Amino acid sequence: MDPLTQTLALLHPKGLAWKLAECAGDWEIRFPANGGVVFCLVATGGCRLQVPGHDERRLGEGDFLLLTGPPNWTLSDGKPAAPIDLPPSVSRSGPDGIVRRIGAAGAGPVTRLLGGHFSFGDANADLLRPLLPSVVQVHSPEATAGRLHAVLDLIGDEVASERAGRTLMLDRLLEIMLVEAIRHGAIASDVSDAGLLAGLADPQVAPALRAMHADVRRAWTVAQLAGVAGSSRSVFAERFRSVVGLAPIDYLLQWRMALAKDALRAGRARLSEIAFACGYQSTSAFSTAFSRIVGRPPARYAADMAAQRSSRAGSDCGMPASSRSSAKV
Secondary structure (H helix, E strand, O other): OOHHHHHHHOOOOEEEEEEEEEEEOOOEEEEOOOOOEEEEEEEEOOEEEEOOOOOOEEEOOOOEEEEEOOOOEEEEOOOOOOOEEOOOOOOOOOHHHHEEEEEOOOOOOOEEEEEEEEEOOOOOHHHOOOOOOOEEEEOOOOHHHHHHHHHHHHHHHHHOOOOOOHHHHHHHHHHHHHHHHHHHHHHHHOOOOOOHHHHHOOOOOHHHHHHHHHOOOOOOOHHHHHHHHOOOHHHHHHHHHHHHOOOHHHHHHHHHHHHHHHHHHHOOOOHHHHHHHOOOOOHHHHHHHHHHHHOOOHHHHHHHHHHHHHHHHHHHHOOOHHHHOOOOO
């Protein structure tokens, strides 16, 4: 399994919210800040995007938009209009039952916007930000747009279904959407920022990254990793830090902690098993490293994750039946 696939596997996308807006006349939709990922397809028509800290963008018909952790943002026809707050909608019946009409009906061409948002598991949600630019726009003529349209069609079909395996299908489709957006974002930005993608694009650093991810239990040294990369120790260490943003052993430590947090969140393995799987020969050595990096001992972290899951489950049980059935799709 390659490093990017492993990283995405720890994100656990969840909580898809799905909505469709039909806009006509002079209109402006204001969306709240979101700590997850927001996506939008301009099915027909066109609009303007405004995200604080970024230049205004024009979205044309067939364009796909993905925002990572956006602040308050807006879509509009570009003309003055009283903004309308569009709260997230969640439905198991598919987009046909959750159409929101914005503006004056019959007042010119209609812009149809299809999209929504999803979040990630608590343990490693921070892994996403180094992988994606805050704004990814895929223009309709690009090959990626066609693949994303196909994924959205499948998502819509699954949201509207009651078929067995529906949740698993949605999780995988969200992962596919993320991979496509990450690939496109990397190409569009020329992978200029330090991080995993930059490392995987570097012919000297990539072999070392793949080696660490393939055998995380190994007690890697910088000299061994330099040998994998076919470089001297000093040249490799400097190159790795420059491209990835961390020293090689620091990156290995961070990745081990990400794996450990995911295992502790799942709660299906003993602490000694997690320690060994992450490359530690003793539970005490693992606990010391985990506490230093994460800020909490492993046992406390696992208890906190369990409490959060229990709290969310209790909140869901207290929801009205009409909402509870659609809280996770």
